[in-house]
Amino acid sequence: MKTAAAFILLFTAMTPLCQAGPIATFTTGVYGYSGNSQTLGWEFSVNSNITVNQLFWYDRDNNLAKDIPVGMWNAANQSVVIPTTNVGSVSGTYDTTTKYWGVAVSPVTLSAGSTYVIGGYTTYYDLVEAQITDLTTSPAITYKQNMIAGGGPLPTRR
Numbered sequence: 320m321k322t323a324a325a326f327i328l329l330f331t332a333m334t335p336l337c338q339a340g341p342i343a344t345f346t347t348g349v350y351g352y353s354g355n356s357q358t359l360g361w362e363f364s365v366n367s368n369i370t371v372n373q374l375f376w377y378d379r380d381n382n383l384a385k386d387i388p389v390g391m392w393n394a395a396n397q398s399v400v401i402p403t404t405n406v407g408s409v410s411g412t413y414d415t416t417t418k419y420w421g422v423a424v425s426p427v428t429l430s431a432g433s434t435y436v437i438g439g440y441t442t443y444y445d446l447v448e449a450q451i452t453d454l455t456t457s458p459a460i461t462y463k464q465n466m467i468a469g470g471g472p473l474p475t476r477r
Contacts, residue, residue: 353441360438362463375419394434
């Protein structure tokens with residue numbers, strides 16, 4: 320069982336077999352306010368080359384009234400992989416089934432054997448899902464750890 324203290328972000332990826340789908344899923348957590356201005360996210364390693372084409376922000380009750388800046392960077396050298404992208408009610412599309420705001424991004428290939436971080440910058444009143452205990456990931460990645468850092472902008476060191 321994996322535990323994510325601040326798991327709020329997902330992305331979809333296409334594997335070499337051209338199967339697109341979410342890279343990670345969960346069903347239970349504690350939904351509430353961020354409590355601080357901080358970057359929240361998670362680190363993962365890539366097991367087989369994948370191409371990212373969407374970013375998501377979870378919003379259980381469809382009441383996010385703004386966008387959240389989301390980005391992805393290389394964990395080793397902090398280089399930007401996907402530039403900061405606004406995800407949410409202003410720029411995104413809400414899926415009432417999955418409870419995610421989604422935004423398409425220019426496709427980016429993540430290399431097998433590399434480690435990345437996906438993170439979003441939240442402020443005090445932004446809603447997040449925390450304490451996830453049933454995280455399931457695609458075989459294409461391995462969840463490594465939560466990433467929480469005060470301040471911004473993206474990317475930020477842990």
